Amino acid sequence: xxxxxxxxxxxxxxxxxxxxxxxxxxxxxxxxxxxxxxxxxxxxxxxxxxxxxxxxxxxxxxxxxxxxxxxxxxxxxxxxxxxxxxxxxxxxxxxxxxxxxxxxxxxxxxxxxxxxxxxxxxxxxxxxxxxxxxxxxxxxxxxxxxxxxxxxxxxx
Amino acid sequence: xxxxxxxxxxxxxxxxxxxxxxxxxxxxxxxxxxxxxxxxxxxxxxxxxxxxxxxxxxxxxxxxxxxxxxxxxxxxxxxxxxxxxxxxxxxxxxxxxxxxxxxxxxxxxxxxxxxxxxxxxxxxxxxxxxxxxxxxxxxxxxxxxxxxxxxxxxxxxxxxxxxxxxxxxxxxxxxxxxxxxxxxxxxxxxxxxxxxxxxxxxxxxxxxxxxxxxxxxxxxxxxxxxxxxxxxxxxxxxxxxxxxxxxxxxxxxxxxxxxxxxxx
Ligand SMILES: Cc1cc2nc3c(=O)[nH]c(=O)nc-3n(C[C@H](O)[C@H](O)[C@H](O)COP(=O)(O)OP(=O)(O)OC[C@H]3O[C@@H](n4cnc5c(N)ncnc54)[C@H](O)[C@@H]3O)c2cc1C
Ligand code: FES
Ligand code: FES
Numbered sequence: 001x002x003x004x005x006x007x008x009x010x011x012x013x014x015x016x017x018x019x020x021x022x023x024x025x026x027x028x029x030x031x032x033x034x035x036x037x038x039x040x041x042x043x044x045x046x047x048x049x050x051x052x053x054x055x056x057x058x059x060x061x062x063x064x065x066x067x068x069x070x071x072x073x074x075x076x077x078x079x080x081x082x083x084x085x086x087x088x089x090x091x092x093x094x095x096x097x098x099x100x101x102x103x104x105x106x107x108x109x110x111x112x113x114x115x116x117x118x119x120x121x122x123x124x125x126x127x128x129x130x131x132x133x134x135x136x137x138x139x140x141x142x143x144x145x146x147x148x149x150x151x152x153x154x155x156x
Numbered sequence: 157x158x159x160x161x162x163x164x165x166x167x168x169x170x171x172x173x174x175x176x177x178x179x180x181x182x183x184x185x186x187x188x189x190x191x192x193x194x195x196x197x198x199x200x201x202x203x204x205x206x207x208x209x210x211x212x213x214x215x216x217x218x219x220x221x222x223x224x225x226x227x228x229x230x231x232x233x234x235x236x237x238x239x240x241x242x243x244x245x246x247x248x249x250x251x252x253x254x255x256x257x258x259x260x261x262x263x264x265x266x267x268x269x270x271x272x273x274x275x276x277x278x279x280x281x282x283x284x285x286x287x288x289x290x291x292x293x294x295x296x297x298x299x300x301x302x303x304x305x306x307x308x309x310x311x312x313x314x315x316x317x318x319x320x321x322x323x324x325x326x327x328x329x330x331x332x333x334x335x336x337x338x339x340x341x342x343x344x345x346x347x348x349x350x351x352x353x354x355x356x357x358x359x360x361x362x363x364x365x366x367x368x369x370x371x372x373x374x375x376x377x378x379x380x381x382x383x384x385x386x387x388x389x390x391x392x393x394x395x396x397x398x399x400x401x402x403x404x405x406x407x408x409x410x411x412x413x414x415x416x417x418x419x420x
Pocket of ligand 1 (some may be wrong): 182251263264306332
């Protein structure tokens with residue numbers, strides 16, 4: 001069946017099998033940051049934005065993105081590498097395998113929540129599993145990253 | 157792995173209903189549950205074009221379209237304001253925001269899962285399901301009906317002034333619950349729901365008159381726990397669940413009566 005969608009603002013028209021999973025479709029279009037970390041919709045590694053909202057691309061049919069806009073890390077390189085810097089400064093990464101999905105969800109959170117509390121941050125990011133760390137470095141990085149933006153807003 | 161031969165975005169409920177009559181076809185909600193199975197679906201039925209993705213509110217009720225996501229309910233301001241935040245509280249522990257942006261209320265309630273947090277919360281309220289053929293049925297009846305081929309169009313919640321509270325116990329964050337609980341109160345009437353026992357959520361009721369004593373609550377809770385069945389699975393034993401039920405029900409009652417706060 002035919003679908004048309006935008007991946008990182010570039011239009012794609014394709015003929016796909018109806019059970020094509022969005023994750024596999026995105027990878028076939030070169031978005032190799034999008035990875036599968038589990039088979040049970042639990043890990044969050046495959047997170048992408050659909051119309052700006054974070055979703056699990058491993059659990060979404062590509063046809064469900066028909067007519068819609070998908071964003072992956074490839075499309076927000078500057079924002080992603082900026083937050084990546086905060087992660088590195090806190091020593092928050094070990095193997096780094098969980099980072100693509102985590103970074104996408106942090107950016108979605110920054111866009112959706114205004115001045116979130118620590119509990120709200122934890123709840124928003126709960127669906128991103130990391131098997132190496134204890135999440136403390138990530139939490140410090142997220143807080144510093146959000147602080148930078150709230151300071152900028154205050155200054156403005 | 158589950159497969160799909162054909163994908164149809166239904167143009168009417170009649171069309172969706174006709175297609176759904178065949179056991180080889182299936183409605184796709186958020187697909188999270190379906191994708192874990194091995195079903196070979198001939199025609200996948202998509203209800204997204206039927207205007208069923210909205211939460212409508214009037215003076216009497218909320219009507220929630222089956223294609224609303226769990227996150228839509230969790231973040232809906234008036235819905236949460238009207239029922240003491242129980243949608244936010246009961247949904248926020250389910251896997252993650254990304255998952256709740258996909259999972260639908262239709263797929264969740266149609267499935268009537270034993271572990272369901274949201275079924276537990278909805279059963280404590282004056283809730284109904286609207287089925288395409290079956291019409292409007294109290295959720296408390298629907299919960300025990302067999303899974304059939306009707307389409308769950310909407311969830312209806314009457315604003316009857318109930319105060320509500322809910323909680324659950326999980327071994328670790330984002331896991332399935334060991335036990336779920338919701339309590340609601342309207343005048344002297346109390347509605348107590350306990351789920352994940354590990355069976356389907358069950359509603360019990362009791363009355364408390366105006367000059368009640370603490371013992372009256374203890375006795376009512378004891379009676380409820382005696383009258384519902386609990387079981388053992390990998391997440392907890394029957395006995396553990398009975399003890400948890402006592403604590404979770406009483407915390408919810410305390411929250412409603414005294415504003416008691418328990419971190420979750
Ligand atoms: C990893 C994982 C963990 C979970 N943990 C929890 C938890 O802790 N607590 C909790 O409460 N829930 C949990 N759930 C369940 C989840 O919240 C949803 O209830 C579940 O995924 C079903 O919703 P869906 O939209 O994905 O349905 P789908 O998978 O799309 O559909 C489920 C079934 O419902 C049918 N269906 C869908 N919509 C309709 C309709 N409108 N009318 C008739 N039939 C319909 C489908 O044909 C299918 O048979 C979990 C799910 C997963 C995958
Ligand atoms: S790959 Fe694990 S949630 Fe999508
Ligand atoms: S750093 Fe290895 S999984 Fe997160």
